[in-house]
Amino acid sequence: MSTTTPLIFNLDFFFEDTQDSPSTIADSLIQLLGGESGQLDYRHFPDGESYLRVESQVQDRDCLLVCSLYDPNPKFLPLIFTAELLKELGARRLALVAPYLSYMRQDKRFKSGECVTSRHFASLISGSFDFLITVDPHLHRYQSLDEIYDLENQALTSAESVATWILREIHNPLLLGPDSESEQWVGEVARLADAPFEVLEKVRSGDLDVEVSVPHVDSYKEHTPVLVDDIISSGRTLLQTLEHLKKAGMQPAVCIGTHGLFGANAWELLKASHTQKVVTSNSVPHPSNAIDLAPALAKGLMAWLRRLPD
Known part of the structure; x- marks a missing residue:
């Protein structure tokens, strides 16, 4: 497979409620972009920690990680571990494809001591990816994703x-x-x-x-x-x-x-x-x-x- 062919990793597959889906956004993107399905071995150790291995050749490849970030907390560590591992293995660029982007609604400190989680979540994502694409993020007090995300991004409208x-x-x-x-x-x-x-x-x-x-x-x-x-x-x-x-x-x-x-x-x-x-x-x-x-x-x-x- 050519290094110009994008590798598309379906991280949603690892979460129970998508296992039986006949088709996913990742499957469609593979067809529409002429991409290749990225192969991962992901499981949990008995103590709950993650085991992760990339089985595809990623050197000098553009890699797309498809992960809809509803119920984001259990997804976040596997997502970041995968992104960091792909960079270690020589991936050329990493894109996060998040049709739903979480942690956008907490955009202001209403009470003393509250965490403005949207900013911290954006900082963590920005450190691991080169590009973010999402659909209809909840932009209320923010005019654009650029206010909190320090990476190239595109916010599509549905x-x-x-x-x-x-x-x-x-x-x-x-x-x-x-x-x-x-x-x-x-x-x-x-x-x-x-x-x-x-x-x-x-x-x-x-x-x-x-x-x-x-x-x-x-x-x-x-x-x-x-x-x-x-x-x-x-x-x-x-x-x-x-x-x-x-x-x-x-x-x-x-x-x-x-x-x-x-x-x-x-x-x-x-x-x-x-x-x-x-x-x-x-x-x-x-x-x-x-x-x-x-x-x-x-x-x-x-x-x-x-x-x-x-």
Whole structure:
């Protein structure tokens, strides 16, 4: 195999909830990029420590490590160990392909002594990789990843992938964003899907205590409500919105989240609520996956691979 062919290591394979997946983003990237599957032997010693061996020839090869960083704590050490080992073995460049990027929400010290984990996590990742590509990172108080990541990076948006799915699957959609922060992103999805949109008014008084209102619902009784958000975590905002839509006499909604984390029993609660369906991208493996991010990731990676290293 040529040294110009990228080696693609699927670290998600080592975590239980992806073992039975018929296809993964890593598999798709191998096809789309003409890459080679990188081979690793990874297991635990009886004391819980990691054993790791790279079985592929990596000298002077560009290596892509695919690892969606939901539930990041058990993944972090194997990820860093793999990156550092590949560098020791002579890899030319290392890219972290993290369709979901964790530790972005803790972006401010609200109380004395709190850890701003987003900054420390970014520093650790930056020390082990040359390039980071991700999708819809939670940029709230940060304007870009460059504020905390000290490496070349690309933050893709899922807007085009989401809009393509809506155009194909939804008749007469009305897009709804969960709050003012989502307006720019939901507006772009609506533009690409040629659909109207509204932004909800939201007041959060705790992790699970959210009040929302839906403006102008009376104008859209014949539309299919499509709730669009970057992350479905506890799902409480969506659940409250669905209840408002039901009381307003609107049709059952389609809920779309780029990243479906589904904590606090959110998946079961959403399925039992005023919904037609709940749809996510494959950034986090889940039965709701219907939007494929691999083509967008492959496009960004291809541009990086074509640039000669310094």
